[in-house]
Amino acid sequence: xxxxxxxxxxxxxxxxxxxTVYCNSSSVFSSLQWYRQEPGEGPVLLVTxxxxxxxxxxxxxxxxxxxxRKDSSLHITAAQTGDTGLYLCAGPAGNNRKLIxxxxxxxxxxx
Amino acid sequence: xxxxxxxxxHLVRRRGQEARLRCSPMKGHSHVYWYRQLPEEGLKFMVYLxxxxxxxxxxxxxxxxxxxxxxxxxxxxRIQQVVRGDSAAYFCASSPRPGGNTEAFFGQxxxxxxx
Numbered sequence: 459x460x461x462x463x464x465x466x467x468x469x470x471x472x473x474x475x476x477x478t479v480y481c482n483s484s485s486v487f488s489s490l491q492w493y494r495q496e497p498g499e500g501p502v503l504l505v506t507x508x509x510x511x512x513x514x515x516x517x518x519x520x521x522x523x524x525x526x527r528k529d530s531s532l533h534i535t536a537a538q539t540g541d542t543g544l545y546l547c548a549g550p551a552g553n554n555r556k557l558i559x560x561x562x563x564x565x566x567x568x569x
Numbered sequence: 570x571x572x573x574x575x576x577x578x579h580l581v582r583r584r585g586q587e588a589r590l591r592c593s594p595m596k597g598h599s600h601v602y603w604y605r606q607l608p609e610e611g612l613k614f615m616v617y618l619x620x621x622x623x624x625x626x627x628x629x630x631x632x633x634x635x636x637x638x639x640x641x642x643x644x645x646x647r648i649q650q651v652v653r654g655d656s657a658a659y660f661c662a663s664s665p666r667p668g669g670n671t672e673a674f675f676g677q678x679x680x681x682x683x684x
Contacts, residue, residue: 464683500660501660506672546612555617556617556628
């Protein structure tokens, strides 16, 4: 069974700090996706990483896919209060017909 | 181009009643996925449908739950004889192509509360 484990589960930091959250698995994934979810809303896709070792940047967010395609990380530089939310990683499973999800990292950025 | 529309946003049902959750995919999207989210369990896949066909229902309980995506109209997730354990947020996602590598767009969800 493919599983995605995210850490830390909760993170509370001050505005301006840097942070990294992780998404790990013992299984190989063809790709991993990162989503951000705000309370009362659905997940919104941030990025898809496909190639082992790939690094993608989205403004202050940097996403990396592990060389073995078993893990990924999200680094946020100079966090802002608007970055507050639940960050979820997801990967295709079941003959690529569905996504399986980590439990997420709940990030609170305090002013 | 409107996003994925789910209604109702909030639904309260008494135990034993039926719940009907609707999802209108983005224009041009013929692939619809339903997920359930509980705080302790995260998002769990329920069912994947393409127009008029159920492709994968491996995540959906065999009893009381059903889903459809008719040729015309929204996709419907139907829960009969609801129980307290059905209380959760139900999300629908749509995509223009099949496959987990394809970007899926999520609706705002329906929060079902069974009292």
